[in-house]
Amino acid sequence: MERSLKQAVLAGVTAGIIWGWVSMAVNSLTGIFPFESTFAHNLVSFTFGGAIFGIVAGALMAVAGPVLPLRRAIPKAVLICGSLWVILRLGGAMLSVMEPHRYHVLTPETLQGFALALVLGALLGFTWKRVF
C-alpha cells in the first residue's frame, strides 16, 4: 500500500506521538530507567522526540516500503523501525568505544529500547493502514 510523502509524515507523526507516550508508560511500569525529569518535562520531550522518530520512520516507510519483500504494512514498518534502531544503536556503540567515560551501555535499557522500536513499527503499520 503506497502512500504520498505527506500521508507518510502524517501517519508517522501520529504513530510517533502515541509511541512517545507508550514509551513513558512502559518505562514507568518496568522501572528500567528511573526518570530524572518531571512528568510535565518528559511529556513534552517524549512527545517531541516520538514525533521526530515517527516522521523519519514514516518517510523511510514511504521510500523503502515498496521495495521490501513483505506485503503487509505492519511487518514492513516493524522491519524498518527495528533496522533504524539497530543502526542508531550501532552508532551509539561506536561512540561508547571511542568515549567510554561519556557513553555507557546498559543491557536492560538496550533491550527495552529495541522492544519499543518494534512497538513503534507496529503503531506505524497500524496508522499506515487505518488512519490515513
Add this chain to the structure above:
Amino acid sequence: MEKAVAKDTGMFRAIAPALVIVALAFSMVVIAYGMESVAPGVHDALHDFRHVLGMPCH
C-alpha cells in the same frame, strides 16, 4: 526569465520535502546521541527519552 524563475520554484517545491525529511533525520541523530555541540541543551532536554530508547549515555 519568468520561465526560468518558474522552473526554479518548481524544482524547489520538488526538493523541499526531501530536504525537510533529511533535516529531521539529522535531528533524530542529534537527539539519539545528545550532541550538545550541534544543539546546546539537547542532552538535558531529551535525556530521559534517550535512556528509555536504550541509547548509550552517561
